[in-house]
Amino acid sequence: xxxxxxxxxxxxxxxxxxxxxxxxxxxxxxxxxxxxxxxxxxxxxxxxxxxxxxxxxxxxxxxxxxxxxxxxxxxxxxxxxxxxxxxxxxxxxxxxxxxxxxxxxxxxxxxxxxxxxxxxxxxxxxxxxxxxxxxx
Amino acid sequence: xxxxxxxxxxxxxxxxxxxxxxxxxxxxxxxxxxxxxxxxxxxxxxxxxxxxxxxxxxxxxxxxxxxxxxxxxxxxxxxxxxxxxxxxxxxxxxxxxxxxxxxxxxxxxxxxxxxxxxxxxxxxxxxxxxxxxxxxxxxxxxxxxxxxxxxxxxxxxxxxxxxxxxxxxxxxxxxxxxxxxxxxxxxxxxxxxxxxxxxxxxxxxxxxxxxxxxxxxxxxxxxxxxxxxxxxxxxxxxxxxxxxxxxxxxxxxxxxxxxxxxxxxxxxxxxxxxxxxxxxxxxxxxxxxxxxxxxxxxxxxxxxxxxxxxxxxxxxxxxxxxxxxxxxxxxxxxxxxxxxxxxxxxxxxxxxxxxxxxxxxxxxxxxxxxxxxxxxxxxxxxxxxxxxxxxxxxxxxxxxxxxxx
Numbered sequence: 001x002x003x004x005x006x007x008x009x010x011x012x013x014x015x016x017x018x019x020x021x022x023x024x025x026x027x028x029x030x031x032x033x034x035x036x037x038x039x040x041x042x043x044x045x046x047x048x049x050x051x052x053x054x055x056x057x058x059x060x061x062x063x064x065x066x067x068x069x070x071x072x073x074x075x076x077x078x079x080x081x082x083x084x085x086x087x088x089x090x091x092x093x094x095x096x097x098x099x100x101x102x103x104x105x106x107x108x109x110x111x112x113x114x115x116x117x118x119x120x121x122x123x124x125x126x127x128x129x130x131x132x133x134x135x136x
Numbered sequence: 137x138x139x140x141x142x143x144x145x146x147x148x149x150x151x152x153x154x155x156x157x158x159x160x161x162x163x164x165x166x167x168x169x170x171x172x173x174x175x176x177x178x179x180x181x182x183x184x185x186x187x188x189x190x191x192x193x194x195x196x197x198x199x200x201x202x203x204x205x206x207x208x209x210x211x212x213x214x215x216x217x218x219x220x221x222x223x224x225x226x227x228x229x230x231x232x233x234x235x236x237x238x239x240x241x242x243x244x245x246x247x248x249x250x251x252x253x254x255x256x257x258x259x260x261x262x263x264x265x266x267x268x269x270x271x272x273x274x275x276x277x278x279x280x281x282x283x284x285x286x287x288x289x290x291x292x293x294x295x296x297x298x299x300x301x302x303x304x305x306x307x308x309x310x311x312x313x314x315x316x317x318x319x320x321x322x323x324x325x326x327x328x329x330x331x332x333x334x335x336x337x338x339x340x341x342x343x344x345x346x347x348x349x350x351x352x353x354x355x356x357x358x359x360x361x362x363x364x365x366x367x368x369x370x371x372x373x374x375x376x377x378x379x380x381x382x383x384x385x386x387x388x389x390x391x392x393x394x395x396x397x398x399x400x401x402x403x404x405x406x407x408x409x410x411x412x413x414x415x416x417x418x419x420x421x422x423x424x425x426x427x428x429x430x431x432x433x434x435x436x437x438x439x440x441x442x443x444x445x446x447x448x449x450x451x452x453x454x455x456x457x458x459x460x461x462x463x464x465x466x467x468x469x470x471x472x473x474x475x476x477x478x479x480x481x482x483x484x485x486x487x488x489x490x491x492x493x494x495x496x497x498x499x500x501x502x503x504x505x506x507x508x509x510x511x512x513x514x515x516x517x518x519x520x521x522x523x524x525x526x527x528x529x530x531x532x533x534x535x536x537x538x539x540x541x
Contacts (some may be wrong), residue, residue: 019488051496052480073478
């Protein structure tokens with residue numbers, strides 16, 4: 001299934017009034033993305049985050065950047081889905097113009113799941129932005 | 137029992153902190169311990185009343201700072217029963233302590249020489265020897281553990297030979313909590329003429345360390361895992377070994393005579409302490425040790441054991457939980473896996489409920505690989521933890537299981 005837009009995600013998360021529902025939503029979001037096959041989860045695709053493994057495959061075609069991600073932790077997978085919603089199948093310009101920090105702040109993740117933790121999220125964001133810069 | 141955990145907790149300001157509406161349940165003590173008011177005061181007092189550089193004082197403040205700084209060294213000397221304060225070197229922590237020894241060893245190793253460590257090591261007590269051996273063309277031998285996390289003593293015996301130059305092992309495993317039979321291991325290593333380093337990072341805060349009784353050559357530890365500040369630790373070394381140990385950093389404080397073209401080194405302990413030291417840190421660590429020594433240590437040890445026993449009992453009764461590390465002699469650490477849940481996810485859900493634990497490889501990647509697991513969730517206890525906090529851990533785990541498994 002297609003991921004909801006970033007606007008929808010922001011609306012959905014604002015709707016919940018307890019952390020359990022928010023976490024459950026993020027976990028379910030993670031489960032809705034296809035992830036990677038065993039064969040695709042190679043060591044050279046690991047983005048180093050110290051608590052769980054995160055794999056990233058990125059591609060650039062016809063001015064569109066696409067990527068697939070996977071994690072062995074379901075909450076991290078959910079966080080990756082949040083990034084995917086913002087960046088996947090977008091032009092380099094759209095990626096670079098997108099205020100990812102503002103997005104995380106609006107999601108109120110600071111109080112719930114911090115992207116600065118060792119969960120590889122920052123590294124993924126950095127890698128995608130770097131790719132976008134190369135093709136901008 | 138005379139031990140009053142509430143009175144003890146009251147001395148640690150951070151323990152009354154709440155996260156949102158949840159009281160903080162701090163179970164990450166193997167990573168770092170909290171600090172009692174006595175330590176916080178000692179740091180504050182130093183900067184508000186005594187700050188000056190040490191060992192060069194032509195003035196009152198410098199004398200006072202030097203006195204406090206060296207008193208802290210005396211305190212640590214007494215605490216570990218070192219035979220002389222010259223044997224206590226201030227370092228930035230366990231990692232630097234081991235680096236001083238490994239750096240010196242690398243200069244003395246030859247091809248064919250061997251260093252022995254164990255599968256239990258955290259990275260500080262592994263990468264150091266590994267790199268020293270690589271530099272010198274020597275061999276690093278790793279003694280295996282059983283699946284329980286207990287060291288294979290027969291394999292340890294077999295790893296030792298006349299070629300063994302140094303043997304290193306942890307007093308207590310940070311990842312699993314295994315307590316090693318350090319006297320026995322030291323005796324065996326000394327029998328083949330090897331130097332012995334005991335990594336005391338996790339052992340020191342449980343009390344009862346007597347370096348002379350152990351019989352090792354080096355015992356290393358950090359202040360911050362012993363209720364003291366970060367950035368300070370100690371290298372204890374036998375005087376006869378340290379006296380001629382290759383110097384570590386060079387510069388001020390550690391020299392005797394200097395000309396533009398050459399220099400000679402000073403006496404212990406200064407010859408291994410270049411530059412202006414971490415004066416406040418050393419004083420803070422001294423205060424922590426003094427504070428700890430003033431407690432009823434056997435009562436603290438009994439409390440810690442009761443906590444771990446209680447947590448282990450609850451873990452065994454928790455459906456879907458597997459304890460990682462089941463050596464008969466353990467202290468402070470309950471590492472575990474929850475069926476169908478990644479440790480990182482367990483950590484997130486526990487954190488949301490105010491319970492702080494460590495998740496991941498506990499800085500012991502090869503050990504996790506050896507055990508065939510991606511890492512663990514690790515709850516680690518200290519003297520100020522309570523049975524109610526153990527209950528909170530398992531209540532939080534129940535929720536994690538509901539959400540994740």
